[in-house]
C-alpha cells in the first residue's frame with residue numbers, strides 16, 4: 001500500500017486554529033450527532049484566521065469546518081464516507097494513544113471468509129503530527145481505534161465535493177515535493 005493513495009500532509013502548518021482547538025475547554029461543548037461522531041461546528045471565521053486553512057481555502061474553497069469527537073475505549077468501525085469524497089483532517093489529541101488506519105482486504109485464497117470477505121486486511125497508519133493538516137481519502141476503507149481519553153479531530157467539508165486525487169492536484173502548491 002502506498003500511503004499517498006490514502007493521505008497526504010500539507011506543508012503549511014496550522015497556527016491559530018490548532019492552538020485554539022488544543023486549549024479549548026471541551027467538556028461543555030454542545031455536541032451534536034454526526035455520522036456516529038459527536039460533532040461541533042466551528043466559526044467559519046477561523047478559515048481566514050488560520051494560515052494553512054486560508055491558503056487551502058484560496059486554492060479550493062471550504063464550506064464548513066468542525067471538531068469531531070470519538071469517546072474513550074471506542075472503535076469507529078471500518079467504513080468509507082458515503083457523504084463526502086475527500087476531506088482535510090487534523091488531530092488535536094496528543095495525551096493518549098489512538099490510531100487512524102486505512103485498509104485493503106488481502107485477496108489471498110486462504111483468507112477468504114465464508115461470506116466472501118477476507119479475514120486479513122493490509123493496513124497503513126496515518127500517524128498525525130501536531131498542527132498538521134492531512135488530505136484524507138474518505139473513499140478508501142478507514143477506521144479509528146481510540147483508547148482511554150476522548151479523541152478530538154478537526155475536519156471539514158469543501159464547497160464542492162472533490163475526489164482525493166483531484167484534490168491532491170489542486171492543492172499541489174502546498175504538498176510535499178514528489179520524490180523521484
Ligand SMILES: [Fe+2]
Pocket residue numbers: 079080081138142
Ligand atoms: Fe470516515
